[in-house]
């Protein structure tokens with residue numbers, strides 16, 4: 001295969017940093033370490049059963065449970081180790097937080113500490129891993145509070161509780177038919193494809209843009225009886241298609257790997273919903289704010305899409321705990337804005353919209 005004349009991830013980062021004269025290079029080094037962890041995970045995923053990496057961590061009977069109360073897959077644990085091991089020693093980080101670790105991860109004393117915080121979901125969609133459906137990794141970079149940087153003290157939960165607007169960078173890797181890295185450093189969104197011959201992420205999708213309109217939505221419809229009225233209304237109207245108030249037919253998709261859904265939406269538009277629901281009052285949503293919703297939210301907004309709780313922009317939410325869950329809606333701007341509008345006018349629509357009250361396909 002001929003060598004393509006494309007930017008590598010390193011070259012892209014160097015170009016981006018030209019906007020910040022005097023930049024130390026720490027930021028680029030951090031992103032490259034994250035990319036290295038993603039490459040390592042991509043290899044582990046690719047070997048699958050041959051590599052002995054499928055199934056539950058600590059055996060099938062029970063397995064180990066993470067802080068989310070979910071059974072950990074072997075690959076959840078392996079991916080978490082790649083992220084911590086490859087990012088802990090370079091001197092860029094003050095600490096890390098992961099879906100798979102109850103507490104913030106301290107940079108071991110023998111390594112220098114730096115000025116950034118890294119949050120990550122090492123393997124998103126891990127329920128799909130044993131059935132060979134796409135999974136991914138999601139990451140978010142914050143600046144550590146100044147006293148952490150000055151003192152080099154251990155990080156605590158409160159250091160990570162910053163709204164998504166404060167993210168310095170965010171992105172995800174998708175381990176699909178090809179491995180891709182999607183990155184925003186706050187200046188648009190760029191997509192890189194892993195060249196398996198070179199082991200390099202090559203810039204293949206500069207300036208990614210989410211189309212503003214769509215006829216595709218993604219939601220786990222088995223939760224329909226727990227949805228709030230604005231969500232029921234939106235989905236009902238999509239299902240009514242040409243004969244309903246929207247006057248057009250919609251497609252539905254559900255992969256159950258948010259990274260894969262996010263990627264489809266980035267490539268061709270759509271709307272994804274894992275909204276707040278009444279399924280379990282102790283969990284106001286399924287997805288985690290700091291290392292799932294915020295990074296995907298930043299990618300969407302930087303690509304001209306929108307990300308919201310339904311009530312407010314996801315990136316403006318002030319986090320209250322490390323593993324906080326939240327309702328999340330993201331994708332094509334006009335659809336997300338419509339869903340937000342439905343949340344503002346829940347009462348009006350009940351009278352206006354006979355679909356919801358009488359003919360809803362998802363009625364309780």
Ligand SMILES: O=P(O)(O)OC[C@H]1O[C@](O)(COP(=O)(O)O)[C@@H](O)[C@@H]1O
Pocket residue numbers: 070099121123124125126127220256257258259274286
């Ligand atoms: O099991 P459900 O309700 O389909 O939920 C699927 C959702 O859960 C997630 O898998 C959560 O991520 P993890 O696999 O990291 O826990 C999302 O990727 C996905 O959108």
Ligand SMILES: [Mg+2]
Pocket residue numbers: 121123124125292
């Ligand atoms: Mg996840």
Ligand SMILES: [Mg+2]
Pocket residue numbers: 076099121122123124125126
């Ligand atoms: Mg995960």
